[in-house]
Amino acid sequence: MERRNFFKLVGTASGAAVTGACGKASRELIPLLVPEKEIVPGEEMWHPGVCRECEAGCGVIVRVMEAERQVETAEGKVRERIAAVKKIEGNPLDSVSGGRLCARGQAAVQSLYHPDRLRGPLARTGKRGEAGFTPVSWEEALDRAASLLRKVGDPSRIIWLGRPLSGTRSATVASFLAALGAPQAATAGVCDHxxxxxxxxxxxxxxxxxxxxxxxxxxxxxxxxxxxxxxxxxxxxxxxxxxxxxxxxxxxxxxxxxxxxxxxxxxxxxxxxxxxxxxxxxxxxxxxxxxxxxxxxxxxxxxxxxxxxxxxxxxxxxxxxxxxxxxxxxxxxxxxxxxxxxxxxxxxxxxxxxxxxxxxxxxxxxxxxxxxxxxxxxxPPAAPADTRPAFDDVLSRLKSAELVFLDGANPAYALPASVELLAATPSVVSFSAFLDDSAAFADLILPDHSWLESEAAAMPPVSPGVALAGAPAFIRPLHGTRRTEETLDALAKALGKPIDVETPARVFERLYESAKPAGDWENAADFASFCQRQGGWWEEPAAPVTSPARELSSLPPVNEAEFTGDPSAFPLYFQPYPSTQFGDGSGANLPWMQELPDPVSSAMWGLPLEVDLGTARALGVLNGDIVRVVSPRGQLEAPVYVHPAARPGVASMAIGQGHEHYTRYASGRGANPLTIAVPVPVKGCGVFAFGATRIRLEKTGRRGGLVQFSTTDRAPEARRT
Amino acid sequence: MSTQEESQSDAKKTPRWGMTIDLDRCTGCGACVAACHAENNLPLSTPESAATGRAFHWIRIDRYYEGEFPDIKLKYMPVLCQHCDQAPCEPVCPVYATYQTPDGLNAQVYNRCVGTRYCGNNCPYSVRFFNWFDPVWPEPLDLQLNPDVSIRPDGVMEKCTFCVQRIKRARLEAARESRPVADGEIQPACAQACPAEAIVFGDLNDADSKVSRLAGSARATRLLEELGTEPKVIYLSRLS
Missing domain, CATH: 3.40.228.10 (Dimethylsulfoxide Reductase, domain 2)
Structure with missing residues (x-):
């Protein structure tokens, strides 16, 4: 979408034209929640937002139109008019997306309207990990959560596992943790960088x-x-x-x-x-x-x-x-x-x-x-200082944890060694919108809104100049969920420890006060109003810095990476990798991502083990034959894809499938390659080196599990094996 | 004005929609595929339906390996309905459900289709999809459905429309404002999403349009053009 069209569309949405950076936008013109009575059938409205499917922080615009949904009432089912999200595009003003959007961003709307989204708070009824839950009211859920927090003897043993995002969410979480006296938030994924x-x-x-x-x-x-x-x-x-x-x-x-x-x-x-x-x-x-x-x-x-x-x-x-x-x-x-x-x-x-x-x-x-x-x-990064959560020795910290908060992190999937530790942790509270592998270990699930239902501002990790994408909420929540920032505020109040709840408006106002951006704004509120209307604030790239802070002067000498597994027993390198469609596995609950053909294998609804022609020939397997993948840590079964461009001796497998719990579309589908990767640390930092394991393959004699949309890459050699 | 001049003038006014896909930019990421699903209400597949070849992708990414390890290349090629000027799918339809519109779209009239599947059989690009069953979206996934695009019932053939709903919306809006549709104003969902900006859509009758300029590139080629189908999707070949 061209920039001029975007302005036009936003103007349509609010009933007033936005004409450029020096326009005097007022607070009244911000397209806040769309009242259902103002929805005109057939008319579209576009609202800015920030995609949070991954950490890239792409600015988006969201198409909102009239729709009807069925709701249960005491009198039975009735149809209700609502403002519904129809499509997500990149925000043409955004310096990161430039009006473009990846497959995962396109599919985010399915996360909003997912049939298995949690409708409200849940309390555990069965054993840890069995995923037995019963619905509770928000009042009761918050009482229980406050009670779990009061039981913590040593606040330094509270662990917050989130995503590497920077913005309103991380600022509010930081304030909450500081009020509790707990350590900073950490991440537990494989795409934390x-x-x-x-x-x-x-x-x-x-x-x-x-x-x-x-x-x-x-x-x-x-x-x-x-x-x-x-x-x-x-x-x-x-x-x-x-x-x-x-x-x-x-x-x-x-x-x-x-x-x-x-x-x-x-x-x-x-x-x-x-x-x-x-x-x-x-x-x-x-x-x-x-x-x-x-x-x-x-x-x-x-x-x-x-x-x-x-x-x-x-x-x-x-x-x-x-x-x-x-x-x-x-x-x-x-x-x-x-x-x-x-x-x-x-x-x-x-x-x-x-x-x-x-x-x-x-x-x-x-x-x-x-x-x-x-x-x-x-x-250098445009942002002056990067304070987003990072991976920090998570496994050893989990061993002594008294209370674990899960906010978008899924350690039971990404770090399978954490499963026993989560099971043994006295208290686990999850904010997940879905019942995922880790939420199954929670005592309480306090489900967050979809990001399409929440106001937020986020600073992308890479951008040409300073970039801050943010916007207010524009549709009403579909279910009885609650924005995690509000949940934390309520919890903090219950504990008598008030916190700062960050909002996009405040973030933009502070940006105005600190950076004094050029333009014809009357005050900080005026500037914040303008930014939220267009979906953020993006500066031109700064002039090159001529004197960098530090110049490297030494290097570690040439060394061979260490791999777990005796090469004679485990002859192949095993390379699990984050996939285009599922990322670190978090996109696997979306049906569009499940049916998106994999760029490598064209596989749908499953992911194969990719092996080279020589290995396939030696083992006597063809595309779709199931092999047993054995590592020093364990084993899994997966269909083979004979990859014409795989390096001999290297077997790869995309991360994404193999969830024990993650909605009807991902639960029990395929295998999680991380379960057989030995959790050795990366030298010099506490990150899990998930590519440092050797494996061997065993033929099972069975076939199945590999559904390819296109088979044009099937080289004759692959068939001959 | 002579009849011939009038005819030429009309030709200038009537667009001829076409698309270029730059394979030197394409990364095969699949954003176009997901964007098409989101825009056009494509039926959801299941593992079972996908296994029987019944998954729907109006645009797909073909993969061509060239060479052998270690000097091997993988070339991606997004393939969608080529909106051929001489479309093999059109003359075989017994009920005229598939036809050429005045602006060059290879259209599919769902209400007219009786499901012979002759068109799919005759399409050399394998871009037509037949609805063997009614589509199902578990509630509330159906809230996402685009009201501008018809839901296709069972027994009906479907395929890429170049996002005709977007074309119509833009032309109506331009008509309302008494102006021509500007070059670049219409973008099918795939073109709009493409992160590498590989897909360009526009009027091939407008010599100044971006799509026309790109179509005149020395890298321009058409898929299976030796069949005489005269496709309006033009590929710009990859240089490595």
Whole structure:
């Protein structure tokens, strides 16, 4: 949607035109809740919002129209007119989405109207994990929750497990935890990007995630970051990728991607470097070695200590660990060094034991290339300080927990080793809108609204300039749920410990007071009103910072990643990975995501184990044959997909299926690959290295479970096996 | 004005809707597929119906592997109804349920369709879907349904319409404001969602439209054009 059309549509919604940044919007014009009596059949209204399906924080616009629903009353079923969400699009004003939206964002409306959404608070009746619950009133639920909190002897043993979001929710949660004297919120997922944040701090001295300027790059090297798949902000980076490829007439940027599996980014790349699992660090060192020794590094003198560190690499050994021909590495390094605008996008889509070293070394290549703070290179995060929750030694903290709050985190799925710990925790309170694997262990479920029913403001982790997307609520809640911020406020009041409940209006008012944005606004309230009407506030990219906070001077020497499992008994590397459609598994409850053909295998309603042709041949299996996947930690069964582009010796499996509890569409479907991954920590940070396990495959002789929409990739060789 | 000039003038006024898909931008992410479901009330599949080949995707992402490991490439190609000028599906319909509209859409009249499935059989692109059963949306999933798009009952064939409801809405609005539809004003759901901005929709009769300029690219190609179907979906080939 074009920007002019969006303004027009918003104008339609509120009955007044919005004409630009200097318009004098007043509070009365904010499209708050749509009263049902004002809905005109057939007329559409568009309202801004912030997508919260993942942490990218894309600004969206939501189409609202009249609908009818059936409600139960004492007199029987009656039909009621309501304002209903019909479609979600990217907000064209938003600097992250730019009017575009990914599949998960499109499907968020199914989360709102999901038939298995929780209708109100639930209290546990059966044993922990059995998912036996009975409905209770909000008054009783809050009394019980307050009582659980009063029982806590040591507030430092309260653990809040949430999502890595920054904005009104995290600010309110922080205030609540501070009032209780509890530690800060943490995350427990596999898409938290804790490794990348730590690496950015180590390599650049930046707090938050680096922003890669792909759109102006001539040559980009992806190093372990599936940035077109599910890494950090897929819409943002897809837009930039599209521009790099075909947005500049006569100038097409090239992408080379190094990853152990053939990801969405690898498929889109001009070249794929099938690096051995855990070999990204060695590859980065070997590239740096070539850049320095062949005098291709633009800033070798300015970064002499770093150059020395790269130059001390044992190149042959590094190439061997990376599993790539030495000449190919040199060739990529030479092209990196020759490009006018080259950038290395370093990340850990699949966490290995040495991923922190790998991402730091990948970031360090940008120093050599002179790409730091440069057009077409890498820039610091626009937000001044990143305070969102991070993964922090969750398993050991759970061991001593007295009370666990679950706010969007699903540790029983993402961190299966936490299941026993959750079962043994004295009290568990969940705010989940669905009965998921972890909520099944809760004593109380106090269901949150859908994000489409809530007001919120959020700061995206990557954006061109300072960005703050936010909007008020615009439809009434469908069920008897409650916004978690309100629940926390009520709980805090019951405990006599008042908290600050953050609202989008307050956030924008504070932004006005602190940044004094240019424009014709009478006061902070006027500015906040304008921002909420257009769905946020986005600033142009700041001028490059010429003096970065910290320049890296040393690097960990070349090392091999550690894997659990004796190679003789477990010959294959096992690489679970966050999927495009399900992310960390949280999208699996949505039917549109279940039936969206997987980009790799075209599988629907299930996810296969991806194996290479040689492995399939040796085992004597075809697409759809079920194999037993055995690791030192356990085993699972999954159908095989014979992947023509899988690296020999590497078996991959998308994360998403295998939920014990997660609505009718995901419960009991397929297998969770994380259940057989041994929970070893990533060296240097407490994150779970879910790609550090070896496996073996056993043929079961059975078939089934692989439903493919398209089978055009079935190579003749695959059939012959 | 001569008859020929009038005819040319009318041709200029009547749009000929077409689409370009830049395969050098496409990442195969599937946003277009989900956006199409959300816009067009596609029936939900189940694991069982999907296993019997009855899942509906008006737009799908085909995958083509080229080469062998390690020098292997995977090329994605979104495939939807090609809205052919010489559509093989049209002459075989015994009840004229599928026909060419004046603005070049390959339309499907649901009320007229009697479900012979000849059109699906004759389509070389496999983009037509037959409703073997009435669609079901467990309450309250049905609240999401787009009121601008008909629900197709069992016994009816369906396929991509280029989001004709969006075209009509934009043309009505332009007519109300006594102005022509601006280039880029109409975007099918797939084009609007595409994060890599690979899909462009517009009037092929307007030489200045973005879609016309892209269709004239040296990278432009059409799917199975050797069959003489004259598709109005133009692919811009990938350069690697």
């Amino acid at each position: 804790t490794i990348e944040r730590k690496a950015a701090d180590a390599a650049f001295g930046w707090s938050g995630l680096p922003v890669y300027e792909l759109q102006d790059a001539d040559f980009a090297l992806g190093l372990g970051a599936d940035f077109l798949g599910g890494w950090v902000s897929p819409v943002f980076y897809s837009r930039r990728f599209g521009h790099m490829r075909q947005g500049r007439p006569g100038r097409r940027g090239r992408l080379v991607h190094a990853e152990s599996r053939f990801s969405v980014t690898a498929a889109a790349a001009d070249e794929w470097l099938p690096v051995r699992p855990g070999g990204e660090h060695a590859l980065a060192l070997a590239l740096g070695y070539t850049l320095v020794t062949e005098k291709l590094a633009r800033r070798a003198e300015a970064t002499s200590r770093l150059s020395d560190a790269f130059a001390s690499t044992d190149f042959q050994r590094a190439a061997e660990i990376a599993g790539l021909p030495a000449e190919r590495i040199r060739d990529v390094a030479r092209r990196l060094g020759a490009a006018e605008h080259a950038v290395v996008v370093a990340g850990a889509s699949i966490a290995q034991a040495n991923s922190l070293d790998a991402v730091v070394a990948g970031c360090a290549l940008n120093w050599l290339l002179g790409a730091v703070n440069r057009r077409g290179g890498v820039r």
